[in-house]
Amino acid sequence: MVESHSVPGPDIPTSAAPQVQADFSVIPRFASPPTFAGLPRADEVTDYEIGIVGIPFDSGVTYRPGARFGPGHIRAGSRLLRPYNPDLNTRPFERVQVADLGDVGVTPFSIDTAMAQWQAQFEAMAERSRRLLVLGGDHTVTLPVLRTLARRHGPISVVHFDAHLDTWDTY
Template sequence: MTSDDTSTGRAGDGARPAPRGPVDSSRVPRFAGPATFARLPRLDETPGADVAVVGVPFDTGVSYRPGARFGGNAIREASRLLRPYNPAQDASPFALAQVADAGDIAANPFRIEEAVETVEQAAGELLDTGARLMTLGGDHTIALPLLRAVARRHGPVALLHFDAHLDTWDTYFGAAYTHGTPFRRAVEEGVLDTSALSHVGTRGPLYGKSDLSDDAKMGFGIVTSADVMRRGVDEVADQLRQRIGDRPLYVSVDIDVLDPAHAPGTGTPEAGGMTSRELLEILRGLAGCRLVSADVVEVAPAYDHAEITAVAASHTAYELTTLMCRQTAEGR
């Protein structure tokens, strides 16, 4: 079987080769060949990457339904349907910058603390090459080591957190590192710029009103899913851009930010969520922000009938990747 890759169109400038793009689907059907993200080359098949797509198959930090350890590969499989031109952003991202699939970070599934350290070190090594990271989870525990690694390179970063839940709780069963605690730890460790922290899409019952007051003390602003519905995506995106300003930005997307009708395949679903269209439009509205890395987490394919969740997650990663590729081309 042949698998001919095609460059997506940018001529080399003498300093670097044109980016190597995805497999040509007119020659190799989308259902054939290795399931790298968007059918892009592996990192070891390129001189380097401007954006490295990396999986973290880890879900030891979940508090309810497990299975997100299989999320990264489910997103990769769903991404076979992605195409090289993104009309919503009027960009051919894989021609603007080199995007490559860096495989998975293998983290110990039995020792959370060790897994956190492993993810931090591996992410740091990828960032040290000059790449931005598009990470496919895995549960939300992995956001903490990713933020540590990004902050070492860029300093404290602004955070835009899409999620049904706050993920700023203190502990679960005495454990400090879980999928419900990463952003409290990140604030405590000083890796976040507390003047530019936002949750988007939160909803559902809480343990008590103190959850909200504690969250506010950490510096978070909240745009609920009901706010998105009432105010509209353009107003929300504009508010977020103003809050972020020119700070280095990390975007973390828990796929349960979407309503279970749009993302049933996740560990802790909540009714009343955003639509996939709303999420994608808000992400597109971040054009101009300085996006340094991002993640999409909590896809649990065992609960994902017809791959609805994986498809939504693959398009979410595609929009974020497009933003990073545009910034690379603009020299930002």
């Protein structure tokens, strides 16, 4: 599951010279930093417009666990992203500074405790970042994220990618 509370647009101010992806002509992709698309970690930049955070949690699933591995696998797959997109004729990571904030640490033994833990961590991250891209995890991760964002920004929009359609009325 991938969520975002807003889509970057031309109204986002750009930093003077964003640090971009690792140079894959020098460092092979398999040896690049284990961050989203080889982008810098938050502690490697002074400021960032978009923060990427993982919530590796799946204690709320009713059948097959494994969603907790989502953030790591999304990051691994993102290493294949190229710095230039020829179809769009753009270098997306040069428009704004993007930083990987890592994963939030939560207990897998209590959903209520975990939700309180990651909401507290997420609120601290939301203080610093203008935009956050959240990599989950099961459906449980959504509620504390939405609560934090709504409290800070008022009404929000959600783009929810999922592998199945269990939101149908007849499911």
